[in-house]
Amino acid sequence: MxxxxxxxxxxxxxxxxxxxxxxxxxxxxxxxxxxxxxxVNEATYRYSVLRRMEDQSSAVTEEDGDRGPCTVEEESDEDLLE
Structure with missing residues (x-):
């Protein structure tokens, strides 16, 4: 065996x-x-990019003491979604 x-x-x-x-x-x-x-849905991806940009810009304004609107010209959300 x-x-x-x-x-x-x-x-x-x-x-x-x-x-x-x-x-x-x-x-x-x-x-x-x-x-x-x-x-991957293109609209969902663009929305996440916009949210990330918005969060970054709000973090920058909070660090600067919220001195008002940013003077840098930004693209509108509609332009970025196209």
Missing amino acids: SAQQAGLRLHPGIIASVIFVSLAAVVAAVLIIRKYCFP
């Missing part, structure tokens, strides 16, 4: 390659699903 069991052992390289290929397949599947099932 022990001679038959010794002949049926798997090589550690085979086990490692199966694990590696399985993990690579899972990663590829996740990336493909994210790309094609959850597309």
Whole structure:
């Protein structure tokens, strides 16, 4: 019995390659699903950029003691969304 069991052992390289290929397949599947099932909406992306710019400008005015409106000419939200 022990001679038959010794002949049926798997090589550690085979086990490692199966694990590696399985993990690579899972990663590829996740990336493909994210790309094609959850597309990035351009309007949502633009809105997030505008919110980030607004947060940065409000942080700058708070640091300056809120001396009034900024003198730098800014683009309107409508121009950025186009």
